[in-house]
Amino acid sequence: MQSLKILVVDDDPVTRSLLTKRLAKDDYQVETAASGVDAVRMISHSFYDVILTDLMMPGGVDGIGVLETAKENNLKTEVILITAHGTIDNAIVAMKKGANDYLQKPINMDELILRLAKIQNLKHLMKNASDLRIAMEATEQASSETIQNLEMTVADLQQRMTAIRSTLERGDLPADERIALALKN
Amino acid sequence: MSLMTPGNFSSVTTKEPAASVPKAVPKPFPGIRNAVKITPAEVQLFSKYIYGLCGINIEASKAYLLETRLGKLLESERCDSFTTFYYKAKGDTTKLLEKQIIDAITTNETLFFRDATPFDLLRHKIVPEMIDHRATTVPNGSPVPLRIWSAACSTGQEIYSIAMVLRELLGPNHNYSIKLLGTDISDAAIKQASYGAYNKFEIERGLPQEKLHRYFSPLGEMWKISDEIRAMATFRKFNLMESFSSLGKFDIIFCRNVAIYFLLEDRIKVFNKIADSLEMDGFLIIGSTESLTGVCPRFIPKRHLKSIFYQLK
Numbered sequence: 390m391q392s393l394k395i396l397v398v399d400d401d402p403v404t405r406s407l408l409t410k411r412l413a414k415d416d417y418q419v420e421t422a423a424s425g426v427d428a429v430r431m432i433s434h435s436f437y438d439v440i441l442t443d444l445m446m447p448g449g450v451d452g453i454g455v456l457e458t459a460k461e462n463n464l465k466t467e468v469i470l471i472t473a474h475g476t477i478d479n480a481i482v483a484m485k486k487g488a489n490d491y492l493q494k495p496i497n498m499d500e501l502i503l504r505l506a507k508i509q510n511l512k513h514l515m516k517n518a519s520d521l522r523i524a525m526e527a528t529e530q531a532s533s534e535t536i537q538n539l540e541m542t543v544a545d546l547q548q549r550m551t552a553i554r555s556t557l558e559r560g561d562l563p564a565d566e567r568i569a570l571a572l573k574n
Numbered sequence: 575m576s577l578m579t580p581g582n583f584s585s586v587t588t589k590e591p592a593a594s595v596p597k598a599v600p601k602p603f604p605g606i607r608n609a610v611k612i613t614p615a616e617v618q619l620f621s622k623y624i625y626g627l628c629g630i631n632i633e634a635s636k637a638y639l640l641e642t643r644l645g646k647l648l649e650s651e652r653c654d655s656f657t658t659f660y661y662k663a664k665g666d667t668t669k670l671l672e673k674q675i676i677d678a679i680t681t682n683e684t685l686f687f688r689d690a691t692p693f694d695l696l697r698h699k700i701v702p703e704m705i706d707h708r709a710t711t712v713p714n715g716s717p718v719p720l721r722i723w724s725a726a727c728s729t730g731q732e733i734y735s736i737a738m739v740l741r742e743l744l745g746p747n748h749n750y751s752i753k754l755l756g757t758d759i760s761d762a763a764i765k766q767a768s769y770g771a772y773n774k775f776e777i778e779r780g781l782p783q784e785k786l787h788r789y790f791s792p793l794g795e796m797w798k799i800s801d802e803i804r805a806m807a808t809f810r811k812f813n814l815m816e817s818f819s820s821l822g823k824f825d826i827i828f829c830r831n832v833a834i835y836f837l838l839e840d841r842i843k844v845f846n847k848i849a850d851s852l853e854m855d856g857f858l859i860i861g862s863t864e865s866l867t868g869v870c871p872r873f874i875p876k877r878h879l880k881s882i883f884y885q886l887k
Protein backbone atom coordinates (compact mmCIF):
# COMPACT_ATOMS: atom_id res chain seq x y z
CA MET A 390 0.00 0.00 0.00
CA GLN A 391 1.32 3.43 -0.97
CA SER A 392 1.94 5.50 2.16
CA LEU A 393 0.13 8.79 2.51
CA LYS A 394 1.81 12.06 1.65
CA ILE A 395 1.13 14.50 4.44
CA LEU A 396 1.64 18.23 4.73
CA VAL A 397 1.98 19.60 8.26
CA VAL A 398 1.18 23.30 8.56
CA ASP A 399 1.95 25.09 11.83
CA ASP A 400 3.71 28.31 12.77
CA ASP A 401 5.07 26.68 15.91
CA PRO A 402 8.40 24.94 15.16
CA VAL A 403 8.08 22.60 18.15
CA THR A 404 4.70 21.23 17.02
CA ARG A 405 6.04 20.87 13.48
CA SER A 406 8.99 18.83 14.48
CA LEU A 407 7.04 16.68 16.94
CA LEU A 408 4.50 15.82 14.29
CA THR A 409 7.09 15.24 11.60
CA LYS A 410 9.06 12.83 13.76
CA ARG A 411 6.04 10.88 14.89
CA LEU A 412 4.56 10.58 11.40
CA ALA A 413 7.85 9.64 9.78
CA LYS A 414 8.18 6.85 12.34
CA ASP A 415 5.02 5.32 10.88
CA ASP A 416 6.42 5.61 7.37
CA TYR A 417 4.28 8.48 6.26
CA GLN A 418 5.90 10.92 3.82
CA VAL A 419 5.89 14.24 5.61
CA GLU A 420 6.52 17.79 4.44
CA THR A 421 6.10 20.93 6.50
CA ALA A 422 5.05 24.54 6.01
CA ALA A 423 5.70 27.24 8.60
CA SER A 424 2.77 29.42 7.56
CA GLY A 425 -0.52 29.36 5.74
CA VAL A 426 1.06 31.37 2.94
CA ASP A 427 3.80 28.76 2.45
CA ALA A 428 1.23 25.99 2.59
CA VAL A 429 -0.91 27.56 -0.12
CA ARG A 430 2.13 27.80 -2.38
CA MET A 431 3.08 24.18 -1.74
CA ILE A 432 -0.45 22.89 -2.29
CA SER A 433 -0.63 24.50 -5.69
CA HIS A 434 2.57 22.74 -6.75
CA SER A 435 2.09 19.31 -5.36
CA PHE A 436 -0.62 16.88 -4.30
CA TYR A 437 -1.01 15.87 -0.67
CA ASP A 438 -3.26 13.07 0.55
CA VAL A 439 -3.67 14.72 3.92
CA ILE A 440 -3.09 18.22 5.19
CA LEU A 441 -2.74 18.67 8.90
CA THR A 442 -3.09 22.34 9.63
CA ASP A 443 -3.28 24.60 12.61
CA LEU A 444 -6.43 26.67 12.58
CA MET A 445 -5.02 29.94 13.90
CA MET A 446 -1.90 31.19 12.15
CA PRO A 447 -0.49 34.68 11.62
CA GLY A 448 0.32 36.07 8.21
CA GLY A 449 -2.98 36.43 6.38
CA VAL A 450 -3.75 32.79 5.59
CA ASP A 451 -5.16 30.76 8.47
CA GLY A 452 -6.26 27.13 8.63
CA ILE A 453 -9.54 27.91 6.89
CA GLY A 454 -7.61 29.55 4.04
CA VAL A 455 -5.42 26.45 3.73
CA LEU A 456 -8.55 24.29 3.78
CA GLU A 457 -10.20 26.29 1.04
CA THR A 458 -7.16 26.25 -1.22
CA ALA A 459 -6.68 22.54 -0.66
CA LYS A 460 -10.27 21.72 -1.56
CA GLU A 461 -10.20 23.98 -4.58
CA ASN A 462 -7.06 22.27 -5.79
CA ASN A 463 -8.08 18.71 -5.28
CA LEU A 464 -11.09 17.30 -3.49
CA LYS A 465 -9.19 14.10 -2.79
CA THR A 466 -7.06 15.92 -0.26
CA GLU A 467 -8.26 15.29 3.28
CA VAL A 468 -7.86 18.17 5.67
CA ILE A 469 -7.51 17.74 9.42
CA LEU A 470 -7.55 20.92 11.47
CA ILE A 471 -5.71 21.38 14.69
CA THR A 472 -7.49 23.69 17.09
CA ALA A 473 -6.51 25.23 20.38
CA HIS A 474 -8.48 24.18 23.38
CA GLY A 475 -11.86 25.91 23.54
CA THR A 476 -12.20 26.84 19.90
CA ILE A 477 -14.64 24.09 18.97
CA ASP A 478 -16.95 26.61 17.33
CA ASN A 479 -14.26 27.47 14.79
CA ALA A 480 -13.69 23.80 14.18
CA ILE A 481 -17.36 23.29 13.46
CA VAL A 482 -17.31 26.16 10.97
CA ALA A 483 -14.34 24.48 9.33
CA MET A 484 -16.09 21.11 9.18
CA LYS A 485 -18.98 22.79 7.43
CA LYS A 486 -16.52 24.14 4.89
CA GLY A 487 -15.36 20.64 4.08
CA ALA A 488 -12.70 19.77 6.65
CA ASN A 489 -12.62 16.05 7.24
CA ASP A 490 -11.75 16.07 10.89
CA TYR A 491 -10.28 18.13 13.69
CA LEU A 492 -7.96 17.48 16.59
CA GLN A 493 -7.55 19.47 19.74
CA LYS A 494 -4.30 20.66 21.19
CA PRO A 495 -2.37 19.16 22.86
CA ILE A 496 -2.44 16.58 20.11
CA ASN A 497 -2.92 13.02 21.19
CA MET A 498 -0.49 11.28 18.85
CA ASP A 499 -2.07 7.85 19.16
CA GLU A 500 -5.40 9.30 18.16
CA LEU A 501 -3.84 11.06 15.19
CA ILE A 502 -2.14 7.88 14.02
CA LEU A 503 -5.42 5.99 14.30
CA ARG A 504 -7.24 8.56 12.21
CA LEU A 505 -4.53 8.52 9.58
CA ALA A 506 -4.70 4.73 9.43
CA LYS A 507 -8.42 5.05 8.80
CA ILE A 508 -7.85 7.56 6.02
CA GLN A 509 -5.20 5.30 4.50
CA ASN A 510 -7.60 2.40 4.55
CA LEU A 511 -10.39 4.44 3.05
CA LYS A 512 -8.11 5.70 0.28
CA HIS A 513 -7.16 2.15 -0.47
CA LEU A 514 -10.78 1.13 -0.77
CA MET A 515 -11.45 4.12 -2.96
CA LYS A 516 -8.57 3.12 -5.19
CA ASN A 517 -10.02 -0.39 -5.50
CA ALA A 518 -13.40 1.02 -6.36
CA SER A 519 -11.94 3.41 -8.87
CA ASP A 520 -9.85 0.67 -10.54
CA LEU A 521 -12.98 -1.40 -10.84
CA ARG A 522 -14.82 1.54 -12.31
CA ILE A 523 -12.10 2.26 -14.84
CA ALA A 524 -12.03 -1.38 -15.91
CA MET A 525 -15.81 -1.38 -16.20
CA GLU A 526 -15.82 1.82 -18.22
CA ALA A 527 -13.24 0.41 -20.63
CA THR A 528 -15.34 -2.71 -21.15
CA GLU A 529 -18.46 -0.63 -21.48
CA GLN A 530 -16.92 1.64 -24.06
CA ALA A 531 -15.64 -1.22 -26.16
CA SER A 532 -18.97 -3.00 -26.10
CA SER A 533 -20.90 0.17 -26.78
CA GLU A 534 -18.88 0.76 -29.96
CA THR A 535 -19.61 -2.78 -31.13
CA ILE A 536 -23.28 -2.55 -30.28
CA GLN A 537 -23.74 0.84 -31.91
CA ASN A 538 -22.00 -0.28 -35.09
CA LEU A 539 -24.21 -3.34 -35.22
CA GLU A 540 -27.26 -1.22 -34.56
CA MET A 541 -26.46 1.02 -37.55
CA THR A 542 -25.60 -1.91 -39.79
CA VAL A 543 -28.78 -3.79 -38.95
CA ALA A 544 -30.90 -0.69 -39.51
CA ASP A 545 -29.22 -0.15 -42.88
CA LEU A 546 -29.74 -3.77 -43.90
CA GLN A 547 -33.36 -3.65 -42.85
CA GLN A 548 -33.90 -0.57 -44.96
CA ARG A 549 -32.34 -2.25 -47.99
CA MET A 550 -34.40 -5.39 -47.48
CA THR A 551 -37.54 -3.30 -47.42
CA ALA A 552 -36.52 -1.56 -50.64
CA ILE A 553 -35.73 -4.90 -52.29
CA ARG A 554 -39.04 -6.36 -51.17
CA SER A 555 -41.04 -3.47 -52.55
CA THR A 556 -39.13 -3.68 -55.84
CA LEU A 557 -39.86 -7.40 -56.06
CA GLU A 558 -43.51 -6.78 -55.36
CA ARG A 559 -43.96 -4.13 -58.05
CA GLY A 560 -46.87 -4.96 -60.26
CA ASP A 561 -45.81 -2.81 -63.19
CA LEU A 562 -42.73 -4.79 -64.25
CA PRO A 563 -42.13 -8.34 -65.45
CA ALA A 564 -40.40 -10.70 -63.01
CA ASP A 565 -36.95 -10.69 -64.64
CA GLU A 566 -36.81 -6.89 -64.67
CA ARG A 567 -37.92 -6.71 -61.05
CA ILE A 568 -35.16 -9.14 -60.07
CA ALA A 569 -32.56 -7.23 -62.02
CA LEU A 570 -33.66 -3.98 -60.42
CA ALA A 571 -33.68 -5.50 -56.93
CA LEU A 572 -30.18 -6.89 -57.40
CA LYS A 573 -28.90 -3.49 -58.43
CA ASN A 574 -29.98 -2.17 -55.05
CA MET B 575 -29.27 -3.29 14.49
CA SER B 576 -31.62 -5.98 15.59
CA LEU B 577 -30.47 -9.11 17.30
CA MET B 578 -32.53 -11.98 16.14
CA THR B 579 -33.89 -14.30 18.68
CA PRO B 580 -35.37 -17.40 17.11
CA GLY B 581 -38.67 -18.47 18.51
CA ASN B 582 -40.09 -14.99 18.64
CA PHE B 583 -42.05 -15.29 15.46
CA SER B 584 -45.00 -17.46 16.37
CA SER B 585 -47.12 -14.34 16.36
CA VAL B 586 -46.57 -13.70 12.65
CA THR B 587 -49.91 -14.40 11.09
CA THR B 588 -49.76 -16.21 7.81
CA LYS B 589 -52.70 -18.09 6.49
CA GLU B 590 -50.49 -19.60 3.87
CA PRO B 591 -48.74 -22.94 4.38
CA ALA B 592 -46.23 -22.94 7.14
CA ALA B 593 -45.58 -26.65 7.07
CA SER B 594 -43.45 -26.55 3.93
CA VAL B 595 -41.70 -23.41 5.03
CA PRO B 596 -38.10 -24.07 5.89
CA LYS B 597 -37.34 -22.78 9.37
CA ALA B 598 -34.15 -20.84 9.86
CA VAL B 599 -31.52 -22.94 11.53
CA PRO B 600 -31.27 -21.94 15.19
CA LYS B 601 -28.22 -19.83 15.91
CA PRO B 602 -25.46 -21.70 17.67
CA PHE B 603 -24.86 -18.72 19.93
CA PRO B 604 -27.64 -16.32 20.75
CA GLY B 605 -26.84 -12.86 19.53
CA ILE B 606 -24.49 -13.94 16.79
CA ARG B 607 -25.92 -12.97 13.47
CA ASN B 608 -26.27 -15.60 10.87
CA ALA B 609 -27.56 -14.43 7.50
CA VAL B 610 -30.85 -16.06 6.56
CA LYS B 611 -30.47 -18.24 3.49
CA ILE B 612 -32.98 -18.22 0.68
CA THR B 613 -34.38 -21.50 -0.63
CA PRO B 614 -35.01 -22.16 -4.34
CA ALA B 615 -38.77 -22.01 -3.72
CA GLU B 616 -38.35 -18.63 -2.04
CA VAL B 617 -36.24 -17.39 -4.93
CA GLN B 618 -39.18 -18.14 -7.18
CA LEU B 619 -41.62 -16.52 -4.81
CA PHE B 620 -39.58 -13.34 -4.56
CA SER B 621 -38.69 -13.14 -8.25
CA LYS B 622 -42.36 -13.21 -9.06
CA TYR B 623 -43.20 -10.68 -6.36
CA ILE B 624 -40.48 -8.27 -7.44
CA TYR B 625 -41.37 -8.68 -11.07
CA GLY B 626 -44.92 -7.68 -10.18
CA LEU B 627 -43.72 -4.65 -8.24
CA CYS B 628 -41.34 -3.15 -10.78
CA GLY B 629 -40.82 -5.42 -13.77
CA ILE B 630 -37.29 -6.25 -12.73
CA ASN B 631 -36.41 -9.75 -13.77
CA ILE B 632 -34.26 -11.73 -11.34
CA GLU B 633 -33.10 -15.05 -12.67
CA ALA B 634 -32.78 -18.08 -10.43
CA SER B 635 -28.99 -17.90 -10.84
CA LYS B 636 -29.02 -14.50 -9.18
CA ALA B 637 -30.41 -15.76 -5.89
CA TYR B 638 -27.46 -14.20 -4.06
CA LEU B 639 -28.80 -10.82 -5.17
CA LEU B 640 -31.96 -11.39 -3.16
CA GLU B 641 -29.98 -12.58 -0.16
CA THR B 642 -27.54 -9.69 -0.10
CA ARG B 643 -30.00 -6.96 -0.97
CA LEU B 644 -32.95 -8.04 1.15
CA GLY B 645 -30.98 -9.54 4.05
CA LYS B 646 -30.83 -6.31 6.02
CA LEU B 647 -34.57 -5.71 5.66
CA LEU B 648 -35.30 -9.24 6.81
CA GLU B 649 -33.19 -8.61 9.83
CA SER B 650 -34.71 -5.29 10.77
CA GLU B 651 -38.16 -6.79 10.31
CA ARG B 652 -37.08 -9.67 12.54
CA CYS B 653 -38.08 -12.28 10.03
CA ASP B 654 -36.47 -15.68 10.35
CA SER B 655 -37.09 -16.72 6.77
CA PHE B 656 -37.75 -15.19 3.38
CA THR B 657 -41.21 -16.72 3.42
CA THR B 658 -42.13 -14.96 6.66
CA PHE B 659 -40.80 -11.75 5.20
CA TYR B 660 -42.78 -12.25 2.02
CA TYR B 661 -46.09 -12.53 3.85
CA LYS B 662 -45.23 -9.66 6.12
CA ALA B 663 -44.51 -7.45 3.10
CA LYS B 664 -47.63 -8.55 1.27
CA GLY B 665 -49.77 -7.96 4.34
CA ASP B 666 -48.37 -4.49 4.99
CA THR B 667 -51.20 -2.16 4.09
CA THR B 668 -49.00 0.93 4.46
CA LYS B 669 -46.88 -0.40 1.56
CA LEU B 670 -43.80 0.76 3.40
CA LEU B 671 -42.09 -2.60 3.15
CA GLU B 672 -42.90 -2.76 -0.52
CA LYS B 673 -41.15 0.58 -1.03
CA GLN B 674 -38.16 -0.59 0.94
CA ILE B 675 -37.95 -3.74 -1.13
CA ILE B 676 -37.97 -1.68 -4.32
CA ASP B 677 -35.28 0.64 -2.93
CA ALA B 678 -33.18 -2.37 -1.99
CA ILE B 679 -33.60 -4.30 -5.22
CA THR B 680 -33.09 -1.49 -7.75
CA THR B 681 -29.60 -0.67 -8.94
CA ASN B 682 -29.31 3.10 -8.72
CA GLU B 683 -25.84 3.21 -10.25
CA THR B 684 -25.48 6.47 -12.14
CA LEU B 685 -23.09 9.36 -12.59
CA PHE B 686 -22.97 12.91 -13.84
CA PHE B 687 -22.50 13.18 -17.62
CA ARG B 688 -22.56 9.39 -17.98
CA ASP B 689 -20.95 8.37 -21.31
CA ALA B 690 -20.37 12.07 -22.11
CA THR B 691 -21.43 11.78 -25.78
CA PRO B 692 -25.21 12.11 -25.22
CA PHE B 693 -24.63 15.44 -23.50
CA ASP B 694 -22.42 16.71 -26.32
CA LEU B 695 -25.13 15.57 -28.69
CA LEU B 696 -27.71 17.49 -26.70
CA ARG B 697 -25.60 20.64 -26.68
CA HIS B 698 -24.41 20.63 -30.28
CA LYS B 699 -27.22 19.02 -32.19
CA ILE B 700 -30.47 18.10 -30.49
CA VAL B 701 -31.33 21.29 -28.62
CA PRO B 702 -30.25 23.74 -31.35
CA GLU B 703 -32.10 21.69 -33.97
CA MET B 704 -35.19 21.34 -31.83
CA ILE B 705 -35.30 25.05 -31.08
CA ASP B 706 -34.95 26.01 -34.74
CA HIS B 707 -37.65 23.60 -35.67
CA ARG B 708 -40.01 24.74 -32.96
CA ALA B 709 -39.49 28.44 -33.50
CA THR B 710 -41.28 28.10 -36.82
CA THR B 711 -44.33 26.39 -35.33
CA VAL B 712 -44.89 28.48 -32.21
CA PRO B 713 -46.83 31.76 -32.54
CA ASN B 714 -44.58 34.80 -32.51
CA GLY B 715 -43.63 36.00 -29.05
CA SER B 716 -44.82 32.99 -27.10
CA PRO B 717 -42.13 30.86 -25.46
CA VAL B 718 -40.88 27.79 -27.30
CA PRO B 719 -41.59 24.72 -25.17
CA LEU B 720 -38.89 22.16 -24.54
CA ARG B 721 -39.92 19.12 -22.53
CA ILE B 722 -37.27 16.62 -21.51
CA TRP B 723 -37.84 13.43 -19.56
CA SER B 724 -35.30 11.26 -17.80
CA ALA B 725 -37.34 8.08 -17.54
CA ALA B 726 -35.28 6.37 -14.85
CA CYS B 727 -33.45 9.25 -13.30
CA SER B 728 -32.16 7.41 -10.25
CA THR B 729 -30.58 9.95 -7.87
CA GLY B 730 -30.84 12.81 -10.35
CA GLN B 731 -27.38 13.05 -11.92
CA GLU B 732 -28.77 12.56 -15.43
CA ILE B 733 -31.40 15.28 -15.28
CA TYR B 734 -29.05 17.72 -13.54
CA SER B 735 -26.41 17.08 -16.22
CA ILE B 736 -29.05 17.96 -18.80
CA ALA B 737 -30.01 21.06 -16.80
CA MET B 738 -26.37 22.23 -16.67
CA VAL B 739 -26.04 21.81 -20.43
CA LEU B 740 -29.21 23.83 -21.01
CA ARG B 741 -28.14 26.52 -18.58
CA GLU B 742 -24.86 26.93 -20.47
CA LEU B 743 -26.44 26.74 -23.87
CA LEU B 744 -29.36 29.09 -23.30
CA GLY B 745 -28.03 31.42 -20.60
CA PRO B 746 -29.99 32.71 -17.63
CA ASN B 747 -32.58 34.72 -19.56
CA HIS B 748 -34.11 32.94 -22.46
CA ASN B 749 -37.48 32.74 -24.07
CA TYR B 750 -38.03 29.01 -23.79
CA SER B 751 -40.47 27.20 -21.60
CA ILE B 752 -38.32 24.42 -20.27
CA LYS B 753 -39.73 21.44 -18.44
CA LEU B 754 -37.36 18.83 -17.12
CA LEU B 755 -38.95 15.78 -15.55
CA GLY B 756 -37.10 13.05 -13.70
CA THR B 757 -38.95 9.90 -12.69
CA ASP B 758 -37.91 6.70 -10.99
CA ILE B 759 -39.60 3.87 -9.18
CA SER B 760 -37.36 4.13 -6.14
CA ASP B 761 -38.61 6.51 -3.44
CA ALA B 762 -35.16 6.75 -1.92
CA ALA B 763 -33.61 7.68 -5.27
CA ILE B 764 -36.28 10.30 -5.98
CA LYS B 765 -35.85 11.72 -2.51
CA GLN B 766 -32.13 12.23 -3.01
CA ALA B 767 -32.63 13.60 -6.52
CA SER B 768 -35.15 16.06 -5.23
CA TYR B 769 -32.90 17.14 -2.37
CA GLY B 770 -30.02 17.48 -4.82
CA ALA B 771 -27.11 16.69 -2.51
CA TYR B 772 -24.27 14.33 -3.32
CA ASN B 773 -21.42 12.82 -1.37
CA LYS B 774 -17.78 12.93 -2.30
CA PHE B 775 -17.87 9.66 -4.27
CA GLU B 776 -20.82 10.81 -6.30
CA ILE B 777 -19.40 14.20 -7.22
CA GLU B 778 -16.00 12.77 -8.05
CA ARG B 779 -17.69 10.78 -10.77
CA GLY B 780 -18.17 12.49 -14.08
CA LEU B 781 -18.48 16.04 -12.80
CA PRO B 782 -15.73 18.40 -13.99
CA GLN B 783 -14.26 20.53 -11.16
CA GLU B 784 -15.26 23.68 -12.98
CA LYS B 785 -18.93 22.60 -12.95
CA LEU B 786 -18.72 21.48 -9.36
CA HIS B 787 -17.58 24.92 -8.26
CA ARG B 788 -20.06 26.64 -10.50
CA TYR B 789 -23.21 24.71 -9.68
CA PHE B 790 -22.68 23.21 -6.23
CA SER B 791 -21.94 24.44 -2.77
CA PRO B 792 -20.59 22.41 0.15
CA LEU B 793 -23.05 21.34 2.79
CA GLY B 794 -21.25 19.46 5.54
CA GLU B 795 -19.86 16.31 3.96
CA MET B 796 -22.08 16.75 0.93
CA TRP B 797 -22.34 19.04 -2.07
CA LYS B 798 -25.67 20.62 -2.86
CA ILE B 799 -26.85 21.63 -6.32
CA SER B 800 -27.56 25.35 -6.78
CA ASP B 801 -31.14 26.54 -6.45
CA GLU B 802 -31.08 27.72 -10.03
CA ILE B 803 -30.34 24.27 -11.46
CA ARG B 804 -32.55 22.54 -8.91
CA ALA B 805 -35.49 24.75 -9.89
CA MET B 806 -35.24 23.67 -13.52
CA ALA B 807 -36.25 20.07 -12.72
CA THR B 808 -39.20 18.32 -11.17
CA PHE B 809 -39.15 14.80 -9.83
CA ARG B 810 -41.82 12.24 -9.37
CA LYS B 811 -42.13 8.58 -8.57
CA PHE B 812 -43.19 6.60 -11.60
CA ASN B 813 -43.21 2.94 -12.60
CA LEU B 814 -42.38 2.33 -16.26
CA MET B 815 -44.63 -0.73 -16.22
CA GLU B 816 -47.65 1.59 -15.94
CA SER B 817 -49.47 3.56 -18.59
CA PHE B 818 -47.62 6.75 -19.62
CA SER B 819 -50.76 8.73 -20.38
CA SER B 820 -50.54 10.87 -17.22
CA LEU B 821 -47.16 12.22 -18.32
CA GLY B 822 -48.05 13.97 -21.56
CA LYS B 823 -45.72 14.36 -24.52
CA PHE B 824 -41.99 15.05 -24.63
CA ASP B 825 -39.51 16.47 -27.10
CA ILE B 826 -36.54 14.57 -25.76
CA ILE B 827 -36.54 11.36 -23.75
CA PHE B 828 -33.59 9.79 -21.97
CA CYS B 829 -34.32 6.17 -21.13
CA ARG B 830 -30.93 4.81 -20.24
CA ASN B 831 -29.74 1.74 -18.41
CA VAL B 832 -33.07 0.70 -17.04
CA ALA B 833 -34.61 -1.55 -19.70
CA ILE B 834 -31.60 -3.83 -19.29
CA TYR B 835 -33.26 -5.13 -16.13
CA PHE B 836 -36.49 -5.99 -17.93
CA LEU B 837 -37.63 -9.02 -19.95
CA LEU B 838 -37.73 -8.57 -23.72
CA GLU B 839 -41.53 -8.50 -23.76
CA ASP B 840 -41.52 -5.64 -21.25
CA ARG B 841 -38.78 -3.77 -23.10
CA ILE B 842 -40.98 -3.92 -26.16
CA LYS B 843 -43.91 -2.49 -24.21
CA VAL B 844 -41.84 0.24 -22.58
CA PHE B 845 -40.30 1.47 -25.84
CA ASN B 846 -43.66 1.40 -27.57
CA LYS B 847 -45.08 3.60 -24.83
CA ILE B 848 -42.06 5.85 -25.22
CA ALA B 849 -42.76 6.08 -28.94
CA ASP B 850 -46.31 7.16 -28.09
CA SER B 851 -45.03 9.81 -25.67
CA LEU B 852 -42.52 11.33 -28.04
CA GLU B 853 -43.33 14.22 -30.38
CA MET B 854 -43.02 13.30 -34.08
CA ASP B 855 -39.73 15.20 -34.39
CA GLY B 856 -38.56 14.21 -30.91
CA PHE B 857 -35.35 12.49 -29.87
CA LEU B 858 -34.77 9.35 -27.83
CA ILE B 859 -31.49 8.49 -26.15
CA ILE B 860 -30.82 5.06 -24.69
CA GLY B 861 -27.84 3.63 -22.80
CA SER B 862 -24.58 3.33 -24.69
CA THR B 863 -24.61 -0.47 -24.56
CA GLU B 864 -28.31 -0.86 -25.27
CA SER B 865 -29.97 -1.64 -28.58
CA LEU B 866 -33.47 -1.32 -29.96
CA THR B 867 -32.98 -3.96 -32.63
CA GLY B 868 -35.78 -6.46 -32.22
CA VAL B 869 -37.35 -4.21 -29.58
CA CYS B 870 -39.05 -1.33 -31.31
CA PRO B 871 -39.06 -0.97 -35.09
CA ARG B 872 -40.88 2.34 -34.80
CA PHE B 873 -37.55 3.99 -34.02
CA ILE B 874 -34.67 4.42 -36.42
CA PRO B 875 -31.12 4.85 -35.14
CA LYS B 876 -29.18 7.84 -36.41
CA ARG B 877 -25.56 8.61 -35.91
CA HIS B 878 -24.06 11.96 -35.10
CA LEU B 879 -20.28 11.92 -34.62
CA LYS B 880 -19.66 9.37 -31.90
CA SER B 881 -23.17 9.01 -30.63
CA ILE B 882 -26.41 7.37 -31.61
CA PHE B 883 -29.86 8.74 -31.07
CA TYR B 884 -33.27 7.54 -32.19
CA GLN B 885 -36.16 9.19 -33.96
CA LEU B 886 -39.58 8.00 -34.97
CA LYS B 887 -39.89 6.65 -38.48
Ligand SMILES: C[S@@+](CC[C@H](N)C(=O)[O-])C[C@H]1O[C@@H](n2cnc3c(N)ncnc32)[C@H](O)[C@@H]1O
Pocket residue numbers: 628629630680681682683684685688725726727728729732757758759760763812813814815829830831832835861
Ligand atom coordinates in the same frame (compact mmCIF):
# COMPACT_ATOMS: atom_id res chain seq x y z
C1 LIG C 1 -28.91 2.08 -13.35
S1 LIG C 1 -30.10 3.32 -12.99
C2 LIG C 1 -29.98 4.34 -14.42
C3 LIG C 1 -29.89 5.80 -14.09
C4 LIG C 1 -29.63 6.73 -15.25
N1 LIG C 1 -30.68 6.68 -16.25
C5 LIG C 1 -28.29 6.42 -15.90
O1 LIG C 1 -28.24 5.89 -17.00
O2 LIG C 1 -27.27 6.70 -15.29
C6 LIG C 1 -31.60 2.43 -13.17
C7 LIG C 1 -32.79 3.05 -12.45
O3 LIG C 1 -33.99 2.47 -12.95
C8 LIG C 1 -34.94 2.46 -11.91
N2 LIG C 1 -36.02 1.50 -12.24
C9 LIG C 1 -35.99 0.16 -12.20
N3 LIG C 1 -37.17 -0.35 -12.55
C10 LIG C 1 -37.98 0.69 -12.81
C11 LIG C 1 -39.34 0.82 -13.22
N4 LIG C 1 -40.13 -0.27 -13.41
N5 LIG C 1 -39.85 2.05 -13.39
C12 LIG C 1 -39.08 3.14 -13.20
N6 LIG C 1 -37.80 3.10 -12.83
C13 LIG C 1 -37.25 1.88 -12.62
C14 LIG C 1 -34.12 2.10 -10.70
O4 LIG C 1 -34.73 2.52 -9.51
C15 LIG C 1 -32.80 2.82 -10.97
O5 LIG C 1 -32.74 4.04 -10.29
